[in-house]
Amino acid sequence: MFYPLILILSIAYLTTPGKVDDPETWRPFDHPAVSKRVFTAYTRPVRLLSVASDVPQRVKQVHFEEGDRIPGKPGEMVVAILLDSSVEKEMLASAKIALEISRNDESRSSLAISRAETAARIAVRDLERVTGLHTKGDASDSDLDRVILAHEDARVSLEMARISKLDAAAAVRAAASEVAVIEARIDKLILRAPAGWRVEQRLSEPGAGVTPGTPLMVFADLSSFEIEIPMAEEELRVLGTTPLGIERVIGRESINGVVEFVGSVPDPSTRRRRVVIRIPAEELNLEPLETGGGIEMQVTLEVPDDSGGVRIPHRFLTRRLEQRLVKTQKGKLYVVTPVRFDDSAWIVLPGDLPGSAVLVEP
Known part of the structure; x- marks a missing residue:
């Protein structure tokens, strides 16, 4: 902070x-x-991002050095750090094999249903034929009992095949879910950074162990900067109607800035509230080694x-x-x-x- x-x-x-x-x-x-209030503050990037791992692991690759700009189009997330995922990749291969087996079982259960449906249709025709013969007296009671039992067996076999198909489909979904979980775990081992941001700190090296929550890299968005000023009530009352004068202390260059935020909670000691002023990077005439952060700014405000x-x-x-x-x-x-x-x-x-x-x- x-x-x-x-x-x-x-x-x-x-x-x-x-x-x-x-x-x-x-x-x-x-x-x-009128009273001229003069404030001095130092610029800082509006947004910072600390990249950390959610799980204990070991660093495999670090793609950027301090001072590098992350390549890519605005809005893209670019791979910055790779953590070791060899175990997870083996687990993923095993899970994909299990998924393939489950899909084969589902296919076999579909074939079993087809076979059971065919047997059931044959049993129905046999039952109808023997029942007709029995009615004419051309078939014995034992023949009728036999086809009735065969028909019942075919019906039960068909129901069992359908249940097996449901079980196989559930097994496929479970295997697919396991694959998705492992892929998500592997994705968590790929740490990304926003395109266009700058590497402020590189805090890890390949081979280093990782503790969950410990920052591994810090990135800064240098497209705009901000300064923070504590203001009293009398200053806040005229802030919206009186123009702010902002200038860089070195060189006394006039700077355009916008009041981005006014805090609602006062400091318990000074009773002043935070006023955050945003300054676009284009407003800063920077030397080659200047990044825009830590520049001394002077802000003036006229108060009755x-x-x-x-x-x-x-x-x-x-x-x-x-x-x-x-x-x-x-x-x-x-x-x-x-x-x-x-x-x-x-x-x-x-x-x-x-x-x-x-x-x-x-």
């Missing part, structure tokens, strides 16, 4: 000057202060400042002793509390300044 190193900074800064009524006035509440501060250019502020004052178009003076400044303006707490106030130079 990846544990991203995340640096979170909160910087209150001066907003970009917006449109004013005219060069001589200023509406401070049209220019609220909790202090309620507003931006006022220097020329609209005056000073009286330790106080900072602003003057409205109505000629009224208001005390504001300065917080920070840059070359062009102050961030101030407006105090009692009305929200509709329009300032003029004092």
Whole structure:
């Protein structure tokens, strides 16, 4: 599992000057202060696959080295590791022989039914003929008893042949099932990987013993990457309406990413929730030896400042002793509390300044 190193900074800064009524006035509440949240995280592949065996066995072949790309078309599963299946193959050969024997028994039972049906038809004709002769007095009672017994024997033999056919058919199904089970066991000894993925780790060699559940190879899908950032409630509230700024720290390249997932369970310590941002591989301008993972990214998000501060250019502020004052178009003076400044303006707490106030130079 990846544990991203995340640096979170909160910087209150001066907003970009917006449109004013005219060069001589200023509406401070049209220019609220915002807090720029800066997050640093490292990219990781969106999907990883660890290949392991379900059964104890020995490695026979390993087809790929670390760094290899799995060949094939998208969606295909390509053989990556072969485990020893010599015993299972012998069992499969034996099971196929047993299946062939069962099929031969089924064929013999079908022939036995044909023979029994023929005997039954002959017995029926003999019974009809002797019964007619007995009615005319041309056949004795013993002759009639003999053909009745022969007819009954033929009927029982036919029923037994039919039951034998059912048993033979069941034996064929059981043998076929045994073949399928062994083939499935052999298939489990063939470990596959998705085409197009990259071998991240090769953890086994031919001849090595395998413990069930122990990873033998790790593969990564390098078609897209993601970064994970923990965000507080106030940041999540503006996440859907405020564009994220994403850039690679080295080179300061701007990157396009999409918010893929927002967790619903907060961290028990920080109360922040996971935000996963997906970045297509095409967005990363990689050097030959770079794979896309572990790249340092910086994400910025503008959040309204909790202090309620507003931006006022220097020329609209005056000073009286330790106080900072602003003057409205109505000629009224208001005390504001300065917080920070840059070359062009102050961030101030407006105090009692009305929200509709329009300032003029004092």
